[in-house]
Amino acid sequence: MAHTIELALHHTKEELIALYKKAKNPTERTRLHFLSIVRNKHRNDPSLAVSLQTGMNRVGMKLTWAQDTIRRYNKEGIVSLEDQRKHNK
Numbered sequence: 001m002a003h004t005i006e007l008a009l010h011h012t013k014e015e016l017i018a019l020y021k022k023a024k025n026p027t028e029r030t031r032l033h034f035l036s037i038v039r040n041k042h043r044n045d046p047s048l049a050v051s052l053q054t055g056m057n058r059v060g061m062k063l064t065w066a067q068d069t070i071r072r073y074n075k076e077g078i079v080s081l082e083d084q085r086k087h088n089k
Helices: 013-022 026-038 048-059 063-081
Strands: none
Touching: 013 026, 026 048, 026 063, 048 063
């Protein structure tokens, strides 16, 4: 059974690419790179599944990690992409 996931349209693809290029933290850069690949112009675009697979392949991530990244971005926006591991003790 295939699951679908939509990417919220918080930023344009160009904005995500610009943020990706400015990011210093490798984890944040990877997440921004992934989202810039997946970002589509319209939520009903059937190529989202292809973009998701392409993004996963380009940055080397698993499906659950990709889905988690998209869910957090949809809920919290760009702030959710920050690397929170520095706060773990």
